[in-house]
Amino acid sequence: MANEPARRKPKLHRGKVLRTERLTPHMIRVVLGGEELAGFGAGEFTDHYVKLLFPQPGVTYPEPFDMELVRAEMPREQWPSTRTYTVRSWDADAAELAIDFVHHGDKGLAGPWAARVQPGEEIYFNGPGGGYAPSADAGWHLLVGDESALPAIAAALERLPAGAPARVFIEVIGPEEEQPLAAPDGAAVVWLHRGGGQVGDLLVEAVQKLDFPGEDVHAFVHGEANFVKTLRRHLRVERGLPMERLSISGYWRKGRDEDGWQSSKREWNRQVEAEEADALA
Numbered sequence: 001m002a003n004e005p006a007r008r009k010p011k012l013h014r015g016k017v018l019r020t021e022r023l024t025p026h027m028i029r030v031v032l033g034g035e036e037l038a039g040f041g042a043g044e045f046t047d048h049y050v051k052l053l054f055p056q057p058g059v060t061y062p063e064p065f066d067m068e069l070v071r072a073e074m075p076r077e078q079w080p081s082t083r084t085y086t087v088r089s090w091d092a093d094a095a096e097l098a099i100d101f102v103h104h105g106d107k108g109l110a111g112p113w114a115a116r117v118q119p120g121e122e123i124y125f126n127g128p129g130g131g132y133a134p135s136a137d138a139g140w141h142l143l144v145g146d147e148s149a150l151p152a153i154a155a156a157l158e159r160l161p162a163g164a165p166a167r168v169f170i171e172v173i174g175p176e177e178e179q180p181l182a183a184p185d186g187a188a189v190v191w192l193h194r195g196g197g198q199v200g201d202l203l204v205e206a207v208q209k210l211d212f213p214g215e216d217v218h219a220f221v222h223g224e225a226n227f228v229k230t231l232r233r234h235l236r237v238e239r240g241l242p243m244e245r246l247s248i249s250g251y252w253r254k255g256r257d258e259d260g261w262q263s264s265k266r267e268w269n270r271q272v273e274a275e276e277a278d279a280l281a
């Protein structure tokens, strides 16, 4: 969708797993470090993200690893698979990068990797990209997401101006998935428990029913693509929010792995924008 995280020239890094921590039953923190991370650098945005590179099984890559060379000389099916993850925190002094992974089951690459990876293992990644941080002069803030956007929402809460009114809706499976958040005074955080329901249904309902507490909202809405699409239409068409005040995109799509979602995203976004333009005409 428009207002995707801004694109930058990808910079390749190699991180060593320093430790892992199960924050909740379905959320695993992996902390990366190592000498090569010293030049990583992140901080401008609260939705900084990296693209982790997962090698294809049985494929040998050039040493030292060089993604440009891989792209130029190897068939596409041998290129590593990429998975996009938020920089939950970057400690420049310690050169430690924390990433929080939803462990959504046995399917996929990144979730299962986070569940099994051991200290000492290494992973290549590109980044950081990013495009949103809570605006200091907004009238109020709206933060909405499922657990895949929880790391970015947690980072945004840490950066909200003190006393800034904020309405925050986070949907997780149940109470065991809630995390302590450093929310400033003025931020009302509501945890929604979907249980066996459809991801995002509760978020849509909550935002549709919300009495906006003022003018000039700056909004961050991310997570599963279908509910994000519904909320985008609501915020743009029914609430009249301009795109400049809205960071909104599908972070993943039910039934598609990241490769499938990324390859269909352009067409998905084109349709969303066309329907929205019709509704606004």
Ligand SMILES: Cc1cc2nc3c(=O)[nH]c(=O)nc-3n(C[C@H](O)[C@H](O)[C@H](O)COP(=O)(O)OP(=O)(O)OC[C@H]3O[C@@H](n4cnc5c(N)ncnc54)[C@H](O)[C@@H]3O)c2cc1C
Residues within 6 Å of the ligand: 005, 049, 083, 084, 085, 086, 087, 099, 100, 101, 102, 103, 104, 107, 108, 109, 110, 111, 112, 147, 148, 149, 151, 152, 250, 251, 252, 253, 254, 255, 256, 257, 258, 259
């Ligand atoms: C900018 C950006 C930042 C992101 N930040 C984070 C982050 O910090 N933490 C995080 O956990 N995710 C984050 N995501 C989402 C993450 O990239 C996707 O969830 C990704 O598909 C996970 O890869 P995988 O290898 O585990 O599963 P895949 O191989 O991509 O998918 C396997 C199956 O699992 C399903 N699936 C994928 N993600 C989920 C999920 N969250 N819940 C339930 N089912 C799922 C797919 O639909 C598919 O059916 C971010 C995405 C973007 C674009």
